[in-house]
Amino acid sequence: MAPLALLSTNQLPAVPPHEDIVQLFKHCMEFTLSSAQFQDKTEDLRRVGINAQILAAHSITGGAALGVLVSEIGRLTIDINETLAELSSSGSVLARTAMAITALGDRLGRYRRAWDKGLASSSSASLLRDHYLESHAEMVNDLRVIHSSLLVNRSGLEDLRRATVFIPALVSLLNINVAEYRESEEQFGVAAAELRAFRDFIVESCERMDHGVSDSLSMIQRLLAKG
Amino acid sequence: MEKTQLFSEGGHSWYAFCRDPEKAEHIIDTNEYLIVSGNEAMALDPGGTEIFPQVVSAFSEEVAIDKIRYFFASHQDPDIISSLPLWMGMCRDAKVYMPWLWAGFIAHFGHEYAECFEKVPDEGMDIRFATGKTVTLVPAHYCHSSGNFSLYDPTAKILFSGDIGAALLPPDDNHVFVEDFDRHIKYMEGFHRRWMPSNSAKNKWIAQVRELDIKMLCPQHGAIFRGEQVKDFLDWFERLEVASAG
Numbered sequence: 001m002a003p004l005a006l007l008s009t010n011q012l013p014a015v016p017p018h019e020d021i022v023q024l025f026k027h028c029m030e031f032t033l034s035s036a037q038f039q040d041k042t043e044d045l046r047r048v049g050i051n052a053q054i055l056a057a058h059s060i061t062g063g064a065a066l067g068v069l070v071s072e073i074g075r076l077t078i079d080i081n082e083t084l085a086e087l088s089s090s091g092s093v094l095a096r097t098a099m100a101i102t103a104l105g106d107r108l109g110r111y112r113r114a115w116d117k118g119l120a121s122s123s124s125a126s127l128l129r130d131h132y133l134e135s136h137a138e139m140v141n142d143l144r145v146i147h148s149s150l151l152v153n154r155s156g157l158e159d160l161r162r163a164t165v166f167i168p169a170l171v172s173l174l175n176i177n178v179a180e181y182r183e184s185e186e187q188f189g190v191a192a193a194e195l196r197a198f199r200d201f202i203v204e205s206c207e208r209m210d211h212g213v214s215d216s217l218s219m220i221q222r223l224l225a226k227g
Numbered sequence: 228m229e230k231t232q233l234f235s236e237g238g239h240s241w242y243a244f245c246r247d248p249e250k251a252e253h254i255i256d257t258n259e260y261l262i263v264s265g266n267e268a269m270a271l272d273p274g275g276t277e278i279f280p281q282v283v284s285a286f287s288e289e290v291a292i293d294k295i296r297y298f299f300a301s302h303q304d305p306d307i308i309s310s311l312p313l314w315m316g317m318c319r320d321a322k323v324y325m326p327w328l329w330a331g332f333i334a335h336f337g338h339e340y341a342e343c344f345e346k347v348p349d350e351g352m353d354i355r356f357a358t359g360k361t362v363t364l365v366p367a368h369y370c371h372s373s374g375n376f377s378l379y380d381p382t383a384k385i386l387f388s389g390d391i392g393a394a395l396l397p398p399d400d401n402h403v404f405v406e407d408f409d410r411h412i413k414y415m416e417g418f419h420r421r422w423m424p425s426n427s428a429k430n431k432w433i434a435q436v437r438e439l440d441i442k443m444l445c446p447q448h449g450a451i452f453r454g455e456q457v458k459d460f461l462d463w464f465e466r467l468e469v470a471s472a473g
Contacts, residue, residue: 103312106276110313113280122287124317131316 013136015112016223021105027212028098032091048194049073055187079163087156094149097142104139147220154213157206167199228285231403234383239264241383244285246401265358269297271387272307272447279310292317301389302372303329312337328374369428384442394449405450408459423469433465
């Protein structure tokens with residue numbers, strides 16, 4: 001047991017500000033929930049693919065163009081699903097760890113207040129200090145887990161953006177075909193609009209999520225530097 | 228927190244920690260009790276997370292925190308035991324006595340410590356300190372919780388009654404002990420009418436407790452009853468019709 005005189009407040013690493021922890025938790029949960037929304041949108045994409053397949057089977061003049069569309073949508077769906085599986089698994093780690101970190105931050109804050117209220121000068125000071133340091137180390141470890149999980153997620157977002165980069169070309173292809181195959185105009189139009197909406201959703205979501213990831217990464221770096 | 232020694236004899240002591248001046252306004256005031264017996268201690272209804280810093284630092288003035296070998300939760304409410312994970316982080320070998328009925332619920336405050344839970348059967352049990360001194364957990368079911376215990380110490384002749392005998396005192400009333408029983412009634416009447424859900428359960432508890440030799444009755448909220456006031460309280464409580472929201 002260390003002599004009590006050595007146990008000053010300075011020996012305890014700082015408690016991360018509550019607001020930062022809450023903000024980090026919020027970012028992590030937003031990311032996790034947004035990842036789940038992607039799953040719903042891929043269902044939309046799959047539906048566009050199925051509709052196009054049906055159209056291709058029934059259309060005499062537009063069949064070839066729709067065949068291209070079906071195969072492109074199929075490839076897109078596979079690419080996106082692979083990325084989403086990674087994001088989803090990373091998202092659940094993120095949510096679990098963010099939850100743990102919130103509880104740890106709360107615990108550290110209360111221990112710190114106990115220390116400041118006089119426990120530092122009691123015979124239990126070294127017990128509290130050891131436990132505090134242990135909890136703090138656990139928190140630092142969790143922050144690192146979140147940090148690496150966010151880096152994986154950032155690269156996942158990039159993959160997602162890359163997967164959707166061909167959608168405008170696909171939409172142009174559809175628009176060209178609309179002029180050529182008047183009898184399928186309405187179906188082509190619906191497919192083009194759904195693809196455009198899907199891409200807009202991905203681009204907007206990725207941008208928003210990327211912003212959250214950047215915020216979280218710099219917050220974690222700041223917290224780790226303080227710790 | 229104001230610390231009051233309630234009993235001390237042959238290395239066996241009781242302390243009450245009440246009237247926390249730093250307590251946030253919206254938090255109900257609670258009393259925490261500590262029994263120190265030789266080299267061990269027992270914390271009774273150690274309180275909620277919000278007041279943990281005050282309670283742990285107050286307890287540490289009397290005992291090294293890792294000497295707290297036993298925690299007792301009279302029931303499951305957050306003001307009783309939500310601080311569980313904070314305590315167990317520091318007292319890892321301690322046992323936590325609680326009504327068996329609530330073990331799965333109290334685990335929501337910190338499931339990782341569930342191995343330390345001692346699930347008290349409905350009929351109650353004795354807990355023995357290393358000194359040989361024993362305390363008895365007395366059934367108090369439906370007073371107010373459906374799984375509830377009081378704790379009786381035959382050495383100190385003190386009954387820790389949990390929410391029974393509780394009073395909601397005005398903020399400027401800092402008395403640790405009841406000064407005037409008749410004047411005290413108005414602070415506890417509404418609480419007991421509303422929070423105690425069963426007249427028959429209440430009367431059953433009173434009948435059990437009348438068999439005990441009690442010098443102090445210590446509730447978790449409000450002031451402590453001493454001497455004749457214990458009988459006054461039991462008589463008053465017996466007459467009171469409870470389970471009323473009106």
